Amino acid sequence: MIPLFVDCSDRRIVIFGGGNVAARKAAYFSGKSHLTVVSRSFVSAFDSLQATRVEIDLEKTSDLKLLDLIRDAFLVIGALSDPEINNRIGRLCRAKGILFNNADGESGDVVLPAVTGGDHYTIAISTDGASPAVSRFIREQIEDEFPALDAMIALQERLRGVLKEKEPDQAKRNAVLRNVLNDHAIWEQLFSDRGAAWKDVERRYLHG
Known part of the structure; x- marks a missing residue:
C-alpha cells in the first residue's frame, strides 16, 4: 500500500455498522x-x-440490496461486529471495483490511518492494520511534543514571504528558515504568544 491524501468532499462514502x-x-x-x-x-x-442513516437488518439483506446500497460509492467500510458480513460486503465491492476498508475480517484495499493536524498541516500514521494502538501512540506523541506545530508552519509561511523580498540568495533564505525552525525559544513563544514570537524573529533574524 502507498499513502495518499484524497479529496472526499464530492465522494460517496458508505459505512456498514452502527456501533x-x-x-x-x-x-x-x-x-x-x-x-x-x-x-x-x-x-x-x-x-x-x-x-444519512439507513436502518436495515444486514443479516437478512440480499446481495441485490447490498449492491443497491453501495451503488456509486467511492469507498465502502465494513465495520460490523460480524466479520462474515463484512467479508461479504467486501467481495461485492471488489466485484464492482469499489474501494473497501474492513474493520474486522479479510483485508480490504484501504487502511484508515490515525490522523492529527491543524489549520496548516495533516499527519497520517498507519501500521497497515498491524497495531492501531501504535498508530494512536505516535499520533499522541506528535501532539504532545509539538503543540505549536500549526503556529510554526504559519510563521514559516510568513517568514518565507518576507525573505523573498529582502534576501535574493536562496541558500541564505533557507538557512534562516532552518535556524528559526530549530530555535527552541521561538517554539516556546509560539505556544503562548504568536505575536511576540514573530517580533522576536524580526529582531533576531531579519534585522541583522
Whole structure:
C-alpha cells in the first residue's frame, strides 16, 4: 500500500455498522463527504455526525440490496461486529471495483490511518492494520511534543514571504528558515504568544 491524501468532499462514502467502531470511522468522514451509514441500530455517537442513516437488518439483506446500497460509492467500510458480513460486503465491492476498508475480517484495499493536524498541516500514521494502538501512540506523541506545530508552519509561511523580498540568495533564505525552525525559544513563544514570537524573529533574524 502507498499513502495518499484524497479529496472526499464530492465522494460517496458508505459505512456498514452502527456501533462505536463504525462511529469512529464515520467521524473521520463526517462533514467531509457524502456519508451514508447502514445498520439495524446506531449508538448515540452518531447523533452529532453529518450522515444519512439507513436502518436495515444486514443479516437478512440480499446481495441485490447490498449492491443497491453501495451503488456509486467511492469507498465502502465494513465495520460490523460480524466479520462474515463484512467479508461479504467486501467481495461485492471488489466485484464492482469499489474501494473497501474492513474493520474486522479479510483485508480490504484501504487502511484508515490515525490522523492529527491543524489549520496548516495533516499527519497520517498507519501500521497497515498491524497495531492501531501504535498508530494512536505516535499520533499522541506528535501532539504532545509539538503543540505549536500549526503556529510554526504559519510563521514559516510568513517568514518565507518576507525573505523573498529582502534576501535574493536562496541558500541564505533557507538557512534562516532552518535556524528559526530549530530555535527552541521561538517554539516556546509560539505556544503562548504568536505575536511576540514573530517580533522576536524580526529582531533576531531579519534585522541583522
